[in-house]
Amino acid sequence: MIDVKELVSKMTLEEKASMCSGGDFWHTKSVERLGIPNVMLSDGPHGLRKQDLNADHLGINVSIKAVCFPSACATACSFDKELIETMGKALGNECLAEDVSTILGPGCNIKRSPLCGRNFEYFSEDPYLASNMAKHHILGVQSTGIATSLKHFLANNQEHRRMSTSANIDERTLREIYLCAFETAIKEAQPKTVMCSYNRINGTFASENKRYLTDILRDEWGFKGLVVSDWGAVNNRIDALKAGLDLEMPSSGGVNDRLIIKAVKDGNLSEEVLNTSVERILTLMYQYLENRNKDAKFDMDSDHALAEKIAQECIVLLKNDDNILPLQKGKKIAYIGKFAKAPRYQGGGSSHINSYKVSNALDSSKDFAEITYAQGYDTNQDATNSELLAEAIEVAKDSDVAVIFAGLPDTFESEGFDRSHMDMPNCQNQLIEKVAEVQPNTVVVLHNGSVITMPWLDKVKGVVETYLTGQGSGSAVSKILFGEVNPSGKLAETFPIKLQDNPSYLTGFGEGDEVNYSEGIFVGYRYYDKKDMDVLFPFGYGLSYTTFEYSNLQVSSEKIKDIDTLTVTVDITNTGSMAGKEIVQLYVQDVESSVIRPIKELKGFEKVSLEPNETKTVTFTLNKRSFAYYNVDIKDWHVESGEFRILIGKSSRDIVLTKSIYVESSVELPKHYHMNTTYGDLVCDPNAKDFLKKLNNLYFSEMEGDMGEGTQEMMLQMLKYNPLRAFISFTNGKISSSFIEENLKELM
Numbered sequence: 055m056i057d058v059k060e061l062v063s064k065m066t067l068e069e070k071a072s073m074c075s076g077g078d079f080w081h082t083k084s085v086e087r088l089g090i091p092n093v094m095l096s097d098g099p100h101g102l103r104k105q106d107l108n109a110d111h112l113g114i115n116v117s118i119k120a121v122c123f124p125s126a127c128a129t130a131c132s133f134d135k136e137l138i139e140t141m142g143k144a145l146g147n148e149c150l151a152e153d154v155s156t157i158l159g160p161g162c163n164i165k166r167s168p169l170c171g172r173n174f175e176y177f178s179e180d181p182y183l184a185s186n187m188a189k190h191h192i193l194g195v196q197s198t199g200i201a202t203s204l205k206h207f208l209a210n211n212q213e214h215r216r217m218s219t220s221a222n223i224d225e226r227t228l229r230e231i232y233l234c235a236f237e238t239a240i241k242e243a244q245p246k247t248v249m250c251s252y253n254r255i256n257g258t259f260a261s262e263n264k265r266y267l268t269d270i271l272r273d274e275w276g277f278k279g280l281v282v283s284d285w286g287a288v289n290n291r292i293d294a295l296k297a298g299l300d301l302e303m304p305s306s307g308g309v310n311d312r313l314i315i316k317a318v319k320d321g322n323l324s325e326e327v328l329n330t331s332v333e334r335i336l337t338l339m340y341q342y343l344e345n346r347n348k349d350a351k352f353d354m355d356s357d358h359a360l361a362e363k364i365a366q367e368c369i370v371l372l373k374n375d376d377n378i379l380p381l382q383k384g385k386k387i388a389y390i391g392k393f394a395k396a397p398r399y400q401g402g403g404s405s406h407i408n409s410y411k412v413s414n415a416l417d418s419s420k421d422f423a424e425i426t427y428a429q430g431y432d433t434n435q436d437a438t439n440s441e442l443l444a445e446a447i448e449v450a451k452d453s454d455v456a457v458i459f460a461g462l463p464d465t466f467e468s469e470g471f472d473r474s475h476m477d478m479p480n481c482q483n484q485l486i487e488k489v490a491e492v493q494p495n496t497v498v499v500l501h502n503g504s505v506i507t508m509p510w511l512d513k514v515k516g517v518v519e520t521y522l523t524g525q526g527s528g529s530a531v532s533k534i535l536f537g538e539v540n541p542s543g544k545l546a547e548t549f550p551i552k553l554q555d556n557p558s559y560l561t562g563f564g565e566g567d568e569v570n571y572s573e574g575i576f577v578g579y580r581y582y583d584k585k586d587m588d589v590l591f592p593f594g595y596g597l598s599y600t601t602f603e604y605s606n607l608q609v610s611s612e613k614i615k616d617i618d619t620l621t622v623t624v625d626i627t628n629t630g631s632m633a634g635k636e637i638v639q640l641y642v643q644d645v646e647s648s649v650i651r652p653i654k655e656l657k658g659f660e661k662v663s664l665e666p667n668e669t670k671t672v673t674f675t676l677n678k679r680s681f682a683y684y685n686v687d688i689k690d691w692h693v694e695s696g697e698f699r700i701l702i703g704k705s706s707r708d709i710v711l712t713k714s715i716y717v718e719s720s721v722e723l724p725k726h727y728h729m730n731t732t733y734g735d736l737v738c739d740p741n742a743k744d745f746l747k748k749l750n751n752l753y754f755s756e757m758e759g760d761m762g763e764g765t766q767e768m769m770l771q772m773l774k775y776n777p778l779r780a781f782i783s784f785t786n787g788k789i790s791s792s793f794i795e796e797n798l799k800e801l802m
């Protein structure tokens with residue numbers, strides 16, 4: 055590859071400054087004099103949104119015809135690493151064919167609130183799942199030589215005031231939740247670029263936040279690529295360069311280029327910093343230009359078929375009473391709802407793809423059965439259309455099974471704004487209620503990018519959650535409804551019963567430009583489990599047309615040190631009559647901890663395909679991070695010695711096998727003893743035994759009356775919250791401060 059350092063050494067200050075921002079909305083700058091061309095970046099994440107002329111970052115202007123794959127809200131439900139890697143490869147190939155060097159995605163921001171307008175574009179409420187799905191998306195795309203842009207770094211968890219708000223988050227929560235969602239993807243997939251978010255984190259814009267862009271991203275995690283701004287996210291260009299933001303997009307029209315030149319000339323910006331960023335930009339460009347496979351073809355039909363195949367693996371069967379599903383082919387079936395003919399299959403905003411074709415359930419199902427159709431509702435309306443409702447009720451009455459295609463319309467959720475409530479349109483909820491009144495065999499098929507309430511849940515027999523599952527949505531869900539495909543998705547987020555149950559509800563999206571993540575690490579199931587709260591559907595939940603049995607949970611050792619790895623195996627058997635796939639989940643529980651921890655945390659998942667009566671063994675490998683929490687005192691991950699439980703679950707609320715192990719910490723936490731250390735704290739320290747014995751003798755020697763063992767024990771219980779300094783005054787100085795300080799010094 056070209057020697058970028060040498061190339062930079064030939065560039066003038068003006069040329070280097072200009073390289074640090076876009077040439078236009080989607081391209082980097084070129085330098086004619088040195089024969090440096092430009093390269094194109096385009097959205098993502100689940101399709102190619104390439105714009106030729108009028109460009110925008112909200113999906114308003116036209117983009118080329120392309121293939122819309124399932125959004126992250128759906129692919130996360132597949133829990134299938136290989137599948138999402140395959141999707142990535144296809145996306146990379148499309149970029150090669152369309153001469154796009156970088157596809158902007160995946161988005162791995164945590165779903166803190168059900169109301170975030172962009173939840174459809176993100177994977178999960180759980181950082182382990184989110185980061186592992188992002189990792190395999192990146193690996194897939196980058197296996198073709200195309201760059202990705204892991205986004206939006208950091209804590210972009212709402213659309214409300216996204217370009218000005220400050221996400222105020224404590225260090226442990228950042229580490230265990232919001233940074234963690236990026237960490238595995240960065241360390242194990244090395245995205246060629248990371249996109250910084252619009253918002254501030256604890257007061258400082260992400261675009262100029264050195265702690266995250268350099269100290270953690272690069273110095274701690276070893277990120278080697280380039281940081282690109284979200285479009286329009288740069289606040290102060292000089293501060294941004296110093297913090298580690300290499301490329302400002304889109305173009306700043308030369309304004310910031312001139313500021314860079316001035317800053318270098320005034321000595322406010324070291325030319326070394328500028329050179330480093332230019333080197334990273336040139337590296338991204340030449341890695342693409344020199345390795346690009348020019349023979350790549352964008353075969354839309356083949357990618358459409360893949361999009362449909364992926365969709366089949368993402369769809370979640372939530373309810374199937376009386377085995378109402380799969381539908382029987384000879385029956386009279388009603389499809390009700392506009393989404394049966396025109397499915398909602400993607401979200402609004404920068405990820406909006408100009409799909410060259412979209413399959414719908416109605417047409418796709420005609421191969422399986424005679425279907426009658428009724429529109430049921432006006433898509434972007436909240437109010438009921440009484441004629442459409444009446445017609446739907448008649449059609450439902452006159453059928454054996456009514457399948458209602460419902461969900462959220464584009465106007466309810468999108469990039470750029472958040473939802474105001476968690477409900478579906480009234481007209482759709484009413485339609486479901488009314489149809490279920492006349493037709494007990496009712497199934498609901500949902501198309502929503504984020505969680506919804508289901509007031510009619512007890513009145514219907516079946517619920518199929520497709521989320522936003524791409525242009526293959528209609529044919530994929532038809533195959534599942536008629537049993538050609540066995541559903542195998544599981545929920546990557548909790549469906550709470552009501553919005554008020556959600557841990558972020560009290561703080562919401564903040565006041566003014568400050569949003570405090572006061573729920574801390576208790577996001578999603580971490581919260582609902584800790585509160586032992588009922589939920590509509592738990593994280594990790596999903597049904598199948600077959601049944602699975604879990605057995606023979608084994609661990610490689612019942613006692614390990616925190617620096618060891620632990621191998622866990624479990625057998626899964628398909629005990630039904632249909633081939634199927636099962637997502638096996640492994641959670642870890644710290645049985646006793648001196649810090650507040652969630653009940654359980656996801657630390658492994660595997661999807662296994664099984665023929666009827668087939669058994670396979672699933673293997674997990676755990677390491678220190680599987681057991682650790684982030685200790686802000688030592689600024690590192692720490693495992694506290696003690697009992698841990700390995701929980702194997704069909705969902706986070708359906709733990710079927712458990713094994714206890716003992717983990718011994720290899721790290722002694724530093725002690726900070728002082729005169730205000732409490733007596734009780736010292737009792738917990740086995741090394742303090744002698745000191746306490748001396749202290750007790752001195753203390754009780756003053757006492758009169760019967761100081762038998764029992765009385766002493768009670769007295770000590772009463773003393774445990776006493777700071778050591780109090781013993782001086784309680785013994786009128788008999789216990790001296792020098793006595794205490796000398797002993798504490800020895801202890802530390």
Ligand code: GLC
Pocket residue numbers: 097110111112158205284285404
């Ligand atoms: C948008 C989005 C980002 C997208 C970029 C370019 O505002 O936040 O995800 O990649 O701008 O469209």
